[in-house]
Amino acid sequence: QDAAAGxxxxxxxxxxxxxxxxxxxxxxxxLAGQPASYIEEQLKAYRGGSRKHEVMSLMARPLSDADIANLAAWFSSIKVEATAPK
Amino acid sequence: QDAAAGxxxxxxxxxxxxxxxxxxxxxxxxLAGQPASYIEEQLKAYRGGSRKHEVMSLMARPLSDADIANLAAWFSSIKVEATAPK
Structure with missing residues (x-):
């Protein structure tokens, strides 16, 4: 996994x-801060067709496993802080 | 949409x-800060079966449209800040 390549x-x-x-x-x-495993799972679902979306199905099709691992590493490396309303 | 009920x-x-x-x-x-429309779309997909997950399919089945609108209002009302690594 290479977040910079991602x-x-x-x-x-x-x-x-x-x-x-x-x-x-x-x-x-x-996608910021989403777990890497979740991102990988969804990209592979779009690539393989078990999850469908008019844009994402096209975007995911050419991705290699390495691309997917790197994208997952990148987005999961973004820190997120959540503040719920009182 | 009632975020408190959500x-x-x-x-x-x-x-x-x-x-x-x-x-x-x-x-x-x-789910924090995800757009309400995206959350609604995914909950309806799980409820209707166009998106499948062993847990979420069960969790979504009993939800009413009002439940879904309120849950979407709640999660989208949570502020998120993202800090990408340099």
Whole structure:
């Protein structure tokens, strides 16, 4: 897993998921701080077709396992702090 | 949408997704600060079966549309700040 390579590979993701993994497009999840295993599982689901989305299915198709591991390392390396309303 | 009702309803979610939406269990996504529309879409997908997960399919089945709207309002009301590594 190489977070730096993941960050470079994530340039394509930034348009919707934002440069730091906070969603920049509507109906789009934040990826910042998500667990690496969860991100890997979802990218492989989109790549393999067990999870479908008009954009993500296309984005995931060309990804190698290394790409996926690096993307997961990158997004999970982003620290998130949550503040619930009182 | 009633975030307070959503917070109460989310007691059942806290075991895995954490009391403030930061995942407390492995391979589990953070829900804090996710867009309400995304959360609604995923809960309806689990409830309807277009998205499958051994736990979430069961958790989502009994949810009403109001439950889903309130849960989405609650989790999306949690502020998140992301700090990407340099």
């Amino acid at each position: 960050k470079a590979r994530a340039a394509a993701c930034a348009m919707c998921h934002g440069p730091a993994g906070i969603a920049a497009a509507p109906d789009t999840p934040n | 917070k109460a309803r989310a007691a059942a979610c806290a075991m895995c997704h954490g009391p403030a939406g930061i995942a407390a269990a492995p391979d589990t996504p953070n």
